[in-house]
Amino acid sequence: xNSKLQLITKGFVKDNPTFVLLLGMCPTLATTTSAxxxxxxxxATLFVLVLSNMAISAIAPVVPDKVxxxxxxxxxxxxxxxLQFLMQAYTxxxxxxxxxxxxxxxxxxxxxxxxxxxxxxxxIGDSALDGLGVGLGFTLSLTVLGAVREILGSLSIxxxxxxxxxxxxxxxxxxxxxxxxxxxxxxxxxxxLAKK
Amino acid sequence: MEILLxxxxxIFVNNIxxxxxxxxxPFLGVSNKLSTASGMSLAVCFVITxxxxxxxxxxxxxxxxxxxxxxxxxxxxxxxxxxxxxxEIVLKKVSPSLYQALGIFLPLITTNxxxxxxxxxxxxxxxTFGLPSHMLGLGExxxxxxxxxxxxxxAMVIFAGLREHLALSDVPKPFRGVPIALxxxxxxxMAFMGFSGIA
Numbered sequence: 082x083n084s085k086l087q088l089i090t091k092g093f094v095k096d097n098p099t100f101v102l103l104l105g106m107c108p109t110l111a112t113t114t115s116a117x118x119x120x121x122x123x124x125a126t127l128f129v130l131v132l133s134n135m136a137i138s139a140i141a142p143v144v145p146d147k148v149x150x151x152x153x154x155x156x157x158x159x160x161x162x163x164l165q166f167l168m169q170a171y172t173x174x175x176x177x178x179x180x181x182x183x184x185x186x187x188x189x190x191x192x193x194x195x196x197x198x199x200x201x202x203x204x205i206g207d208s209a210l211d212g213l214g215v216g217l218g219f220t221l222s223l224t225v226l227g228a229v230r231e232i233l234g235s236l237s238i239x240x241x242x243x244x245x246x247x248x249x250x251x252x253x254x255x256x257x258x259x260x261x262x263x264x265x266x267x268x269x270x271x272x273x274l275a276k277k
Numbered sequence: 278m279e280i281l282l283x284x285x286x287x288i289f290v291n292n293i294x295x296x297x298x299x300x301x302x303p304f305l306g307v308s309n310k311l312s313t314a315s316g317m318s319l320a321v322c323f324v325i326t327x328x329x330x331x332x333x334x335x336x337x338x339x340x341x342x343x344x345x346x347x348x349x350x351x352x353x354x355x356x357x358x359x360x361x362x363x364x365e366i367v368l369k370k371v372s373p374s375l376y377q378a379l380g381i382f383l384p385l386i387t388t389n390x391x392x393x394x395x396x397x398x399x400x401x402x403x404x405t406f407g408l409p410s411h412m413l414g415l416g417e418x419x420x421x422x423x424x425x426x427x428x429x430x431x432a433m434v435i436f437a438g439l440r441e442h443l444a445l446s447d448v449p450k451p452f453r454g455v456p457i458a459l460x461x462x463x464x465x466x467m468a469f470m471g472f473s474g475i476a
Contacts (some may be wrong), residue, residue: 111298158351184350260463267456
């Protein structure tokens with residue numbers, strides 16, 4: 082039971098996809114203009130991760146070794162297309178904001194990485210938990226980065242304006258702020274890990 | 278005039294790495310040395326231009342007439358993966374020296390989101406380039422893809438140069454490696470924001 086719990090919690094700190102493994106940098110930097118956007122991108126990736134992990138774990142024994150990467154990519158692309166349909170139908174606003182980065186989940190190295198490193202060798206249930214854990218870790222880091230950028234850039238949090246404040250520093254919502262915030266968050270994360 | 282605008286806008290104003298956040302993984306991964314950085318840029322340039330040409334035609338003459346545009350993501354990634362394999366085989370046969378130079382970078386490009394990103398962008402987004410907002414024609418799309426990949430190369434080579442200097446300086450311990458690299462890219466991106474005045 083303990084190991085099952087570990088599957089879920091390891092993505093938060095020890096194997097954090099963003100701060101430790103440095104995977105999936107493009108959506109991390111591009112979609113975290115606000116906490117809500119970061120959260121939605123994280124959840125979208127989580128959806129694909131869990132489903133593709135389960136599917137790949139189920140088909141892995143029958144996929145010939147030579148073509149396993151193309152097969153995995155097609156499986157992932159199928160779930161991404163499914164996600165695109167769902168988002169277009171139920172959350173068209175978020176779909177429009179995240180734009181290009183929803184189809185680009187296909188080439189997010191986290192998804193293919195988990196398929197290759199974990200799902201192809203473990204049971205369906207464990208793979209689902211692993212997808213959930215890594216996805217939650219990714220969602221957490223995206224939300225934190227989004228929140229920091231939103232506070233600095235527009236002095237609000239989750240769309241809620243901090244009362245009695247001005248406009249904030251626009252640079253943090255734009256491209257340079259993404260790189261600089263992530264850089265400094267990584268520094269803090271490194272310091273925390275070094276202390277432990 | 279429009280050609281000039283496409284080139285300037287794709288290389289400087291909307292730089293693919295510094296303004297659009299595409300292809301960051303290889304950008305951070307292989308920019309330690311100037312020589313590998315230029316090799317990677319060359320390979321990316323080749324694949325982005327070719328992939329955009331093929332996916333544009335595929336979209337226009339197959340997916341759109343058949344009403345299958347929802348298959349774009351799956352179809353494009355398959356085309357790109359196949360294309361990269363083919364480029365590798367052809368290069369091996371035709372120009373072994375170029376293959377030697379690009380060889381190790383080619384397989385990595387399939388999962389470079391810059392390639393899929395540009396391919397999807399040119400068939401779904403409307404661009405202006407000094408004209409009324411319109412979908413890109415084949416010539417414009419290929420030119421845009423080529424210029425974008427030049428922008429990728431430019432950012433990559435500048436950054437690799439910076440990193441070679443960075444390697445020699447005394448960086449505080451928690452900043453070492455990726456954090457200081459990210460902060461450097463941030464400052465570089467700020468410099469590139471200055472180009473938005475041109476557009």
